[in-house]
Amino acid sequence: MITFIVSAIIVGAITGGLGRLLLPGRQDIGWVATIFAGIVAALAGTAIAHLLGFADKTWLTLVVQLVMAVICVGVVSNMRGKKGSRA
Template identity: 40%
Template sequence: MFLDILGLIVIGLVIGALARLILPGKQNISIVATLVLGVLGALIGGFIASLLGTGDIFELNVLGFVLAVVAALVLVGGYAGTAGRSSRSVRH
């Protein structure tokens, strides 16, 4: 169980970093936010892959990895869009 969680954290960091590299433009996101969004992407991708019958949610496979990166792209893009919008000053 501990190794599953540690593996999820490591792969989540990799997936979050990949999503940030693939996404065009600069995202002002901390490493912690990248980790959390990557872990969420990994969980979403693993869950969808397990629904498709490719293995367990904690099992590393190609389809799960691709789906995790796509999910992380959506999450990072959404987070960067909302975080960037709230940090801009509004001119009157």
């Protein structure tokens, strides 16, 4: 169980960090939010790869995970930006 948690944090950090690098502009989110977004993106990307039937193709799964990371980081960044602004 500990190994799963540690590996999820490591994969989340890498995936979230790459998602932030690929997303244009500045994301005003912290490292914890980046890791959580990366974990969600990795899980969602793997689930999508399984549903579409190409989970055995590692590179395609990684591409889907990175696309999901960009989406997740963008959503978290937008949520954070709207929370702090007042109209």
